[in-house]
Amino acid sequence: xxxxxxSHLLDKIQTHGESTYPNEGAGLMLGxxxxxxxxxxxxxxxxxxxxxxxxxxRYLITAExxxxxxxxxxxxxxxxxxxxxxxxxxxxxxxxxDREFAIPWYSYLITSVYKSKPSxxxxxxxxxxRESFSEESIQAI
Amino acid sequence: xxxxxxxxxxxxxxxxxxxxxxxxxxxxxxxxxxxxxxxxLKKHLFNDEGNLRPFVNLFLGEENVNQLEGLKxxxxxGDILLIIPSIAxxx
Numbered sequence: 265x266x267x268x269x270x271s272h273l274l275d276k277i278q279t280h281g282e283s284t285y286p287n288e289g290a291g292l293m294l295g296x297x298x299x300x301x302x303x304x305x306x307x308x309x310x311x312x313x314x315x316x317x318x319x320x321x322r323y324l325i326t327a328e329x330x331x332x333x334x335x336x337x338x339x340x341x342x343x344x345x346x347x348x349x350x351x352x353x354x355x356x357x358x359x360x361x362d363r364e365f366a367i368p369w370y371s372y373l374i375t376s377v378y379k380s381k382p383s384x385x386x387x388x389x390x391x392x393x394r395e396s397f398s399e400e401s402i403q404a405i
Numbered sequence: 406x407x408x409x410x411x412x413x414x415x416x417x418x419x420x421x422x423x424x425x426x427x428x429x430x431x432x433x434x435x436x437x438x439x440x441x442x443x444x445x446l447k448k449h450l451f452n453d454e455g456n457l458r459p460f461v462n463l464f465l466g467e468e469n470v471n472q473l474e475g476l477k478x479x480x481x482x483g484d485i486l487l488i489i490p491s492i493a494x495x496x
Contacts, residue, residue, distance in 0.1 A: 328469070359495060
């Protein structure tokens with residue numbers, strides 16, 4: 265599994281994680297999948313809809329935002345490929361909470377942000393059995 | 406019959422289909438028909454207790470059925486019911 269992300273979009277994802285620190289930030293990755301390779305073409309940055317006191321370790325994208333995201337993806341002749349979010353002062357590994365609420369097929373890109381500085385991003389997909397994630401290799405293009 | 410629109414992530418569990426035309430008078434009927442027809446869809450829509458997973462939302466047009474009558478919301482012929490996930494996660 266591979267996901268290609270233009271470098272400037274990967275930079276924007278990381279800058280977004282920096283801007284929302286110490287809270288989690290999130291948004292949508294739009295693009296296309298061809299021959300098993302996903303290519304991110306654009307991003308939608310969203311407000312973290314969790315209560316403010318919980319935003320340091322939780323994020324929420326509401327169904328209403330997803331509905332608008334689907335419409336925007338359609339306008340851009342694109343699809344929602346996945347979700348990016350930040351882990352403030354934590355590794356870029358999916359947590360048990362991530363797993364519990366994850367949806368198969370989507371790419372989940374997680375960026376660690378340590379002391380307000382973004383570090384590496386890694387991408388994951390939930391396995392069909394819902395018990396674990398597999399890593400999807402990121403290629404910056 | 407009502408039409409159930411399947412989001413991209415769940416299409417592999419419905420033989421790749423983006424819409425399903427299913428009999429049913431209320432939202433609950435249509436969901437039951439969907440998972441009876443495509444059993445692998447079930448674990449992604451319902452938890453082990455048989456309740457709708459918290460991130461599964463159903464929209465009738467622009468309205469979340471939670472703001473109508475929930476799973477008991479009546480449906481008419483040709484109504485389009487959308488499954489829209491909400492996304493959550495964290496540390």
